[in-house]
Amino acid sequence: MPWCPKCKSEYRKDIKRCDQCDIDLVKKLENEEQELNKDNSEELLISLSDSMTADMIEAKLEDSGIPVLKKHKGTGGFLNIYMGSSNLGVDLYVPSKFLEKAKEVIHLELS
Known part of the structure; x- marks a missing residue:
């Protein structure tokens, strides 16, 4: 067709x-979707040991207009729901086009 x-x-x-x-x-x-996905592929920004710090950095990035994808390691997502927190670690990902800006934001936050 x-x-x-x-x-x-x-x-x-x-x-x-x-x-x-x-x-x-x-x-x-x-296939424009493939092109869009290629341009917006996620890059690992930082791995953190606790979800509290991850939440703080996630909020700071979103305040700066940077979208964030948060992935809990292992069963961390389940533990976060069940216990309210997780110590298994959290990875924060951002679109590749925002990676440098995100690094600047977290550098200021963690300094």
Whole structure:
């Protein structure tokens, strides 16, 4: 089925142009999601031993406009829910394009 590369609408086989965008249809859309994911891949920022420090740094990064992915090690996520904290460690990840800015933020926070 043909697709409009601009509005991503799908058309019947006999249609050649997008009636909304007035451009030629293509047989297959480029996989833009893969490109976006490649640009926004996560990078490990820091590994911490306790979730309290991780929460503090996570809040500081988010205040700076940096998205954060927090991953508990092992069963740490379960322990954090069950016990309220975990000492198994936490890894903080940020999008690769924010890595340098995030390093500056945590350097100021941990100094």
